[in-house]
Amino acid sequence: MRNAALCLVPLMLLLCSCGSVPKTQEVTSSLADSDAVPADSAEAPQEAVPTQEPEVDPGATPLASFGYELREDGTAAITDFHGKETRVVVPAMIGDCPVTEIGQYAFEAAWDVQEIVLPDSVHFIGEQAFLDCESLTAVNIPSVPVLYRATFAGCTSLSSVTIPASVTETYEELFSGCPIQDLYVENAALTYESWGLEDAPCTVHAPEGAAIFDWAQSAGKSTAVIGGEPPLADAS
Numbered sequence: 001m002r003n004a005a006l007c008l009v010p011l012m013l014l015l016c017s018c019g020s021v022p023k024t025q026e027v028t029s030s031l032a033d034s035d036a037v038p039a040d041s042a043e044a045p046q047e048a049v050p051t052q053e054p055e056v057d058p059g060a061t062p063l064a065s066f067g068y069e070l071r072e073d074g075t076a077a078i079t080d081f082h083g084k085e086t087r088v089v090v091p092a093m094i095g096d097c098p099v100t101e102i103g104q105y106a107f108e109a110a111w112d113v114q115e116i117v118l119p120d121s122v123h124f125i126g127e128q129a130f131l132d133c134e135s136l137t138a139v140n141i142p143s144v145p146v147l148y149r150a151t152f153a154g155c156t157s158l159s160s161v162t163i164p165a166s167v168t169e170t171y172e173e174l175f176s177g178c179p180i181q182d183l184y185v186e187n188a189a190l191t192y193e194s195w196g197l198e199d200a201p202c203t204v205h206a207p208e209g210a211a212i213f214d215w216a217q218s219a220g221k222s223t224a225v226i227g228g229e230p231p232l233a234d235a236s
Contacts, residue, residue, distance in 0.1 A: 054095030061089050067106075070097050077101035081110050086135070092119035102129050111135060114157075118142050125151060127171075133158075145169065153177055153196065162186065170195065184226065185212045192216075 054070075056063050065083025070076050076097040078090055088110075091099055099119060104126030107113065115138040116130070122142045130136065132154035139158070141147070143166035152158060153176040161175070162184035175183075176196030181203065188207040192215035204216040208225045216223045 054097075056091035057093050059089060060091035061085055063091065063094065066090075068094055068099075069103075070094065074098075075100045077103050078106050079103040081107050081113070084112070086112055087115045087117075088113055089117045090119055090122070092121045100124060102126060104128060105131065107131075107133055109133070115139070127151065128153065130155060141167070147171065147174055149173055150176060160184075163190065172196070175200070185210060186226070197221075 053063050061083060065081060065085060065088070066078050067080030067082065068076055068078055074097055076094040076099045078099060078101070080103075081088065088107075090102070093099065098121045100121055101124045102118065102122055106126065106129050107116065108128060108131045110130075110133050112135055113133055114135050116133075116136065118140055120142050123144055125141075125144055125147065127148040128150045130139065130152050131150060133152075134154065134156050136152075136155045137157050137159065139152075139161065141162065141164055143164055145166055146169045147163070147167055149171040150173040152161070153173050155175075155178050158175075158178045159180060160182040161178075161180060163170075163186065165186040167187055167190060170190070170193045172194040174193075174195040178196070178200065180197055180200045183197065183202045183204050185204065185206040188210040191211045198219060203222040203224055204212055205224045205226050206212045208228060213223050215221075
């Protein structure tokens with residue numbers, strides 16, 4: 001019986017040793033886990049892709065010469081001109097967005113610009129948009145309904161301008177300081193609203209019977225009917 005008990009002791013010691021893990025193995029495993037490098041951190045950082053400017057229609061002044069806004073309604077506005085071009089062709093499209101607005105002060109003090117071509121897509125021109133463009137000799141006004149205060153004030157080289165038939169409302173000082181010699185008013189119902197031409201030696205061109213003739217004749221301006229003979233001067 002004593003011999004049997006002695007035989008069981010080694011067997012029990014063997015069983016106990018199989019269920020335990022050496023302390024050195026636990027430490028080694030813990031250090032290995034802490035030194036592991038996350039897979040994401042090993043990746044090289046990606047370089048930012050430069051943003052490409054939208055395209056403009058052929059023949060337009062490069063977009064880099066303008067400040068602009070792309071609106072939520074899918075239209076675009078020119079807000080600033082900072083180029084060196086003397087002839088500026090405003091784009092009709094910026095990407096897929098039609099240019100419908102020339103913002104307030106957009107071309108203010110663009111002293112070297114001599115000619116500005118505006119697209120037919122423009123339906124709004126902000127107040128004083130071309131203020132003090134001292135070298136400007138030619139500009140077309142697209143089919144806008146309103147011309148706001150001092151839009152062309154201080155354009156001291158502008159001698160001829162046409163107000164299109166679409167314009168039904170104007171504000172004061174529209175051409176203040178401009179040496180206008182030939183003023184074309186295509187809307188027969190449009191009246192003079194203190195545009196700043198009192199001292200300008202201009203000839204007013206308009207349709208026969210145009211309301212603007214009343215001001216022109218009272219101010220001693222020459223008049224001419226668009227597409228016809230000049231009206232008779234008031235004999236009184």
